[in-house]
Amino acid sequence: MSVAILDDYQSVARDLADWSRLPPGSALTVFDQPFADLDSAAAALAPFDVLVIMRERTPFPAALIDRLPALKLLVTTGARNNAIDLNACAARGIPVSGTGMIGTPTAELTWGLILALTKRITVEERALRAGQWQTGLTDGLGGRRLGLVGLGKLGTQVARVGQAFGMEVAAWSPNLTDERAAAAGVARLDKADLFASSDVVSVHLVLSERTQGIVGAADFAAMKPTGLFVNTSRAGLVDEAALMAALREGRIGGAGIDVFPVEPLPADSPWRDLPNTVLTPHLGYVTRQNYAVFYRDALDDILAWQAGAPVRLLSAR
Numbered sequence: 001m002s003v004a005i006l007d008d009y010q011s012v013a014r015d016l017a018d019w020s021r022l023p024p025g026s027a028l029t030v031f032d033q034p035f036a037d038l039d040s041a042a043a044a045l046a047p048f049d050v051l052v053i054m055r056e057r058t059p060f061p062a063a064l065i066d067r068l069p070a071l072k073l074l075v076t077t078g079a080r081n082n083a084i085d086l087n088a089c090a091a092r093g094i095p096v097s098g099t100g101m102i103g104t105p106t107a108e109l110t111w112g113l114i115l116a117l118t119k120r121i122t123v124e125e126r127a128l129r130a131g132q133w134q135t136g137l138t139d140g141l142g143g144r145r146l147g148l149v150g151l152g153k154l155g156t157q158v159a160r161v162g163q164a165f166g167m168e169v170a171a172w173s174p175n176l177t178d179e180r181a182a183a184a185g186v187a188r189l190d191k192a193d194l195f196a197s198s199d200v201v202s203v204h205l206v207l208s209e210r211t212q213g214i215v216g217a218a219d220f221a222a223m224k225p226t227g228l229f230v231n232t233s234r235a236g237l238v239d240e241a242a243l244m245a246a247l248r249e250g251r252i253g254g255a256g257i258d259v260f261p262v263e264p265l266p267a268d269s270p271w272r273d274l275p276n277t278v279l280t281p282h283l284g285y286v287t288r289q290n291y292a293v294f295y296r297d298a299l300d301d302i303l304a305w306q307a308g309a310p311v312r313l314l315s316a317r
Contacts, residue, residue: 061088147189
């Protein structure tokens with residue numbers, strides 16, 4: 001059996017699972033860099049029976065799956081991966097297995113970005129190293145409003161921390177009810193009110209056809225000039241051009257962004273030069289603990305499939 005692990009950017013996959021448990025004669029290959037394009041991915045991956053991919057890094061459209069003649073099992077970290085054409089896999093008879101994951105790291109990173117922005121952590125850290133001291137005032141969080149676009153599991157975790165800081169927390173999503181909001185101790189607002197009244201807006205929705213571009217120019221126009229915007233969910237939820245324009249023109253106070261339309265972020269991306277931003281390289285789920293779950297479960301998926309009883313199967317919706 002030939003197995004490849006993709007997108008192991010930190011080169012940790014070999015150490016986080018006991019790959020010696022693979023059947024005798026198996027060969028394990030690890031790719032620690034992204035592929036330049038679909039052609040290079042197809043050429044590199046064509047010989048492998050099993051691929052272990054990191055959720056939503058290398059995309060697996062039908063055009064790639066159809067060029068992998070040896071592929072017999074696809075394993076993705078996490079329980080959902082919108083970058084896989086599951087219908088194309090089903091048409092080829094290729095099972096797709098997922099893994100468990102720990103749900104808290106993205107909420108933790110959200111607060112890292114909020115605190116970095118409000119406390120000017122990155123700005124003051126760079127200034128301190130350059131010989132300066134206290135270059136500006138920071139902001140407090142108590143008594144201010146945190147607006148959440150989405151109040152699912154992650155949004156609720158973020159809400160609890162905001163409440164612990166003494167913030168007033170409000171939320172909106174297409175399906176949010178008064179009852180669900182009240183159960184989390186959160187006020188339900190309409191979308192326009194949420195953006196207009198919040199000091200910090202953070203997005204926590206699943207990307208789908210329905211939510212694509214759900215945050216747009218009108219929402220940024222409604223925000224306070226001091227308002228902060230944070231996205232640790234998916235880049236596709238946000239009109240990127242509208243957000244960039246709001247930042248470039250100083251119409252909002254700043255943004256903390258962990259997700260981008262093209263990842264890794266290209267060297268010439270305009271994001272690198274935008275003012276009032278804290279940028280992280282899609283770190284939401286990138287923790288040692290999460291990776292240990294990912295690779296342990298990925299190995300178990302391979303062994304279960306090899307034994308004829310695949311587990312944690314993903315299916316097209």
